[in-house]
Structures are given as structure tokens and as C-alpha cells.
Amino acid sequence: MGVTASWPVWGLEASIAVEDPGVASDAERLVRGVVAQIDDACSRFRPDSELMRLQPELDSGAEASPLLAALVRSALDAARWTDGDVDPTLGKDMESLGYDRDIARVRLGSSGAVATLSLPQRRTPGWQQVDLEGRKLTVPRNLRLDLGATAKAVAADRAASLVFDEMGCGILVSLGGDIATAGPEPEGRWQVLVQDLPTDPCQQVTLGAGRAMATSSTQKRRWKHDGHDMHHILDPRFGLPAEPVWRSVTVAASTCLLANAYSTAGIVRGFGAVAWFEREGIAGRLVDRQGRIVATGGWPGDEDMLTGVDSRG
Amino acid sequence: MATRIGGKQTAARITAVVAAGGIAAAGLGFVALQKAPTSAAATPVSSLSQDSETPQVRGSSQDDDASQTPDAARNDEPSATTRVKKTIVRQQTNSAASPVSPGNGGSTSGKSSGS
Numbered sequence: 001m002g003v004t005a006s007w008p009v010w011g012l013e014a015s016i017a018v019e020d021p022g023v024a025s026d027a028e029r030l031v032r033g034v035v036a037q038i039d040d041a042c043s044r045f046r047p048d049s050e051l052m053r054l055q056p057e058l059d060s061g062a063e064a065s066p067l068l069a070a071l072v073r074s075a076l077d078a079a080r081w082t083d084g085d086v087d088p089t090l091g092k093d094m095e096s097l098g099y100d101r102d103i104a105r106v107r108l109g110s111s112g113a114v115a116t117l118s119l120p121q122r123r124t125p126g127w128q129q130v131d132l133e134g135r136k137l138t139v140p141r142n143l144r145l146d147l148g149a150t151a152k153a154v155a156a157d158r159a160a161s162l163v164f165d166e167m168g169c170g171i172l173v174s175l176g177g178d179i180a181t182a183g184p185e186p187e188g189r190w191q192v193l194v195q196d197l198p199t200d201p202c203q204q205v206t207l208g209a210g211r212a213m214a215t216s217s218t219q220k221r222r223w224k225h226d227g228h229d230m231h232h233i234l235d236p237r238f239g240l241p242a243e244p245v246w247r248s249v250t251v252a253a254s255t256c257l258l259a260n261a262y263s264t265a266g267i268v269r270g271f272g273a274v275a276w277f278e279r280e281g282i283a284g285r286l287v288d289r290q291g292r293i294v295a296t297g298g299w300p301g302d303e304d305m306l307t308g309v310d311s312r313g
Numbered sequence: 314m315a316t317r318i319g320g321k322q323t324a325a326r327i328t329a330v331v332a333a334g335g336i337a338a339a340g341l342g343f344v345a346l347q348k349a350p351t352s353a354a355a356t357p358v359s360s361l362s363q364d365s366e367t368p369q370v371r372g373s374s375q376d377d378d379a380s381q382t383p384d385a386a387r388n389d390e391p392s393a394t395t396r397v398k399k400t401i402v403r404q405q406t407n408s409a410a411s412p413v414s415p416g417n418g419g420s421t422s423g424k425s426s427g428s
Contacts, residue, residue: 004422017422152428176428188419196426204416211412217427248427252413283413298411
């Protein structure tokens with residue numbers, strides 16, 4: 001692959017790969033622009049984002065911008081595809097668990113609302129209470145949207161498509177490990193290393209042209225709250241971190257949004273994810289707590305796996 | 314090169330055996346949980362979805378540093394609307410060839426890891 005560039009965004013690493021060095025800087029500029037637009041639309045950590053500004057009016061319905069409406073629509077699609085395992089209405093639950101700022105600041109120490117964890121109580125699914133008619137968005141007062149996961153995936157999809165549309169070159173966009181590709185693939189095809197932590201088993205795979213990949217992890221974005229270890233993928237049925245049956249779940253699909261929805265839902269669904277992925281034909285790679293791997297739906301077999309720490313960087 | 318392939322095949326077989334063992338262990342664990350006497354305090358809650366091939370076991374035994382998240386029965390029977398939408402998703406997912414295939418050992422363009 002010709003050129004890669006990377007920079008920090010949302011406390012994560014964003015990167016692009018293009019074959020022609022002459023287009024790298026322009027491609028990066030386009031990708032940065034898409035990320036900035038999406039941050040402006042739906043960040044829940046910035047009081048000046050559109051979502052936060054509209055929040056007081058949402059219970060009676062407010063007109064969203066085309067971009068915010070599209071992001072909400074994508075989040076609701078993900079909820080439908082996963083039977084609600086990916087729920088965009090967990091914003092208040094995240095806040096009550098201490099994740100109310102950028103993750104780097106959350107880790108510095110707890111502040112804000114503190115909820116004492118007791119026996120989990122089943123909560124009413126929120127996503128079905130969100131109404132989006134055209135661009136009129138209505139969210140009940142007791143719910144807060146958190147579009148973080150799906151918005152990142154949509155950003156990767158949009159950024160890759162934009163670069164191809166504007167510049168006509170093939171590109172791979174990675175936003176914190178959520179990958180989207182667009183345009184022609186390079187000579188060696190899109191080679192992707194799948195690995196969560198450096199000590200986890202790794203595998204190099206070929207991602208088809210125009211395809212996408214996402215990994216969800218219970219090992220990242222962890223913090224302490226009220227004496228408990230937390231991670232950021234909540235089980236919507238209880239509003240608490242999902243049981244970490246899997247260290248990570250990786251899914252390849254036609255769009256990053258689809259891949260992200262299924263990888264996140266795979267964490268939430270626990271052991272049941274394997275049979276579900278097989279039924280749905282989802283190409284997935286699930287790594288359990290002991291580092292054992294289960295592949296589903298056409299994910300390359302074990303004979304192609306490189307185990308251990310990858311040394312190629 | 315021949316040595317590398319042999320090593321990979323051996324590693325693959327070991328990985329396959331370990332993975333199969335893990336699945337079998339999960340299944341045994343599920344059966345054991347089903348047969349265990351009920352104790353709200355000590356027994357991780359387990360459930361079997363309506364789809365009998367999808368055992369769902371959750372509880373504290375798998376993770377000693379996480380919050381407790383017991384499971385409850387899940388209705389896996391999709392509505393007609395859901396079935397249509399899932400068909401669309403399946404078509405998107407399975408369109409043409411698999412979205413992912415074995416790597417070729419060349420330089421990588423990206424890394425997929427959790428965020």
C-alpha cells in the first residue's frame with residue numbers, strides 16, 4: 001500500500017491508506033471534514049453540538065439537520081437489525097455510570113453523577129420510543145441519545161465514499177479500528193490486521209473492495225466507577241455493561257454501519273452471538289476471555305491465522 | 314516456506330482443538346447450570362431462548378471483575394416486519410462473495426481493533 005496517515009480523533013486513532021502519495025493530503029482533509037461535521041452534529045460531550053442544543057426540545061419534537069437526522073436513522077436501523085441489542089438511547093445510562101466526558105478524562109477520576117450499582121433491573125427498550133418523521137425528531141424526556149458507536153461507523157462509510165467520489169481513488173478509512181473502503185483496491189488488495197490488544201491473537205485478512213469491518217471490545221474504554229470496573233458496551237436490557245463473554249468481536253460486512261451494529265450486538269448477546277451470526281450469515285471473528293477464536297459466516301479459517309504478537313507493526 | 318506452512322498448520326490444528334474444547338465446555342457449563350438447584354444468591358441466571366440451538370448463559374463465573382448482568386428469557390421470534398428487514402440485511406451481508414478472505418502476508422493498510 002502506498003501511503004498511510006494517522007491522527008487522533010475522539011480519543012482514538014484515525015488513519016487512511018491510499019495508493020497514490022499525491023492524493024494523501026487531500027484525502028486526509030476530506031476525511032477530517034466528515035469527522036468534524038459528525039462531531040458537530042451529535043457529540044454528547046460538547047454543549048454546542050446540534051444534538052445537545054436540541055436536547056431540551058426533543059420531547060416535543062424538533063427539526064434536525066439532514067446530517068443529524070441521517071445519523072439518528074442509521075442508529076435506529078442498527079437497533080432494528082439487532083433486535084434492540086444496539087440501542088441509541090443509553091445516554092443517561094452512560095452518564096450515570098460515569099462516562100459523561102471524553103474517555104481520557106473519565107479515566108482521571110470519577111465525578112458527576114454516581115449511581116450505586118444494585119441488582120440489575122430490566123429497563124424498557126428506548127429505541128422504539130424515538131420517533132423520526134422526515135427530519136422531525138422526538139425523544140421522550142427520560143431518554144438521552146448516544147449515537148457514538150453508529151456515528152463513528154457512519155463517519156467511516158461517508159468519509160471513504162466522499163474521497164472516492166471527489167478524487168476517484170481507492171481509500172481505506174479507519175476510525176478507531178472501524179474500517180470502511182471505497183473505490184478500487186490496491187495491487188495487494190486491502191490487507192487488514194485484526195487484533196484488539198497487542199497480546200491478543202492476531203490475524204491478517206483481505207477485505208474485499210468496498211467492504212467494511214468493525215471490532216467491538218470489552219477490553220478498551222474501561223474505567224472505574226463506584227468501585228466497579230466498567231466498559232462502554234451496555235446491555236440495553238439493564239443499562240449496565242454487557243457480560244464480557246468475548247474480549248472482542250469483529251465483523252466484516254458491506255458497510256461499516258452494518259459491521260459495527262453486529263460486532264456491538266455480538267458483545268451484548270454473549271454466547272448466543274455465535275449461533276445468531278451463523279443463522280444470519282455474518283462473517284465474524286469472536287475472541288473469548290481465554291483468547292480462543294470462533295469464526296462464523298465465511299470468516300477465513302484457522303489455517304490462515306497468525307497467532308501471537310504481531311511484529312510487523 | 315515449507316516449514317512456515319507446516320508450523321501454521323500445526324498452530325491451526327491446536328487453535329481448532331482449543332476452540333472446539335471451549336465450545337464444548339460452554340455447552341457443558343450450560344447443561345450444568347440448567348441442572349443446578351435454584352439459588353438466587355449464588356446461581357448465575359441462565360436462559361434458553363425460544364430457538365433451542367441458542368443457549369444463552371450469563372453470570373458472574375466468566376468474569377470476576379465485571380458488573381453482574383443476569384440474563385432473562387429473550388423472545389427470539391421475529392415479527393413479519395423484522396423478518397423482511399433481516400432478509401435485507403442478510404442480502405447486504407451476503408451479496409456477491411464473502412467480504413473477507415485470507416490475508417496474503419503482504420503489508421497491511423489498516424488495523425481493526427476495538428475502540
